[in-house]
Amino acid sequence: MHKHDPKVSVIMGIYNCSETLHESIASIMGQSYTNWELIMCDDGSSDDTFSIAKKYADEFHNITVLQNERNYGLAYSLNKCLEFTKGKYIARQDGDDRSTTFRFEKQMQVLDAYDEFDIVSSGMAFFDENGYWGEIMSVELPEVNDFIVQSPFCHAPCMMRKKALVDVNGYNTNKKTYRAEDYDLWFRMYANGSLGYNLQEVLYEVRDDRNAIKRRKFKYRINEAYVRFQGYKQLNLKKSSYLYALRAIIVGLLPNSIYKQLRRRRYSLN
8 A cells, every 4th residue: 555645535424334334445445446545524423433434544544534523414524534635536435335346447547548527437336235226327428418407427436636626615515505515516517617527337336225215305305406506507508407406396295105116217227
């Protein structure tokens, strides 16, 4: 492991993920590319998340753990991690997900080779208690019109140029963007001249189980609608786009059982 000059800084907000954190960190430690650092910020967990993270930080020089005195949310935690990063590239990961072995290596190849790209993400596979059930693949070269229907990048598997992220002041901690922080970030980065690329392969595995559905709340759909309205304006998208902001609210009104069914059908492997 390289001691003082990591090229990739992984930022991870962790909250009550004690059951999955070992597996998540193991997938980072198993990367084919080894010159990375991992910075975690515990966001006021009530389980063993912090003590698990601290054990790793005590044992490995390239792992750091920070702690919020109470729950501030993901955007705040990621910004706090960002302050401590040394890498040229910032990678995301969540404490209940897994990166595949060549994720960092493949994403870095894009950022190293193409100066025009500030964001590189990939496809994601969904898994739950019963194994893999679906996947999502975003458009390869997102243009502004690709922002209309949905976020053009999967957030958790992304890698970004640190400079581009800092240029837009990192994540927006406004409560109105909570749970739509990533979509808000992409809007602001593209409005600032950034471009991104989606590798057309699954390099990340996201845990999408019963608990994920439980975390679904209507107020987050209101937040998404707000982010869409602001973002469409920033990118000067056509007025008809605004209907998609209303669609976010309509989807939020669906019962969990129907939402889960539609989601499974949309991303199913069958």
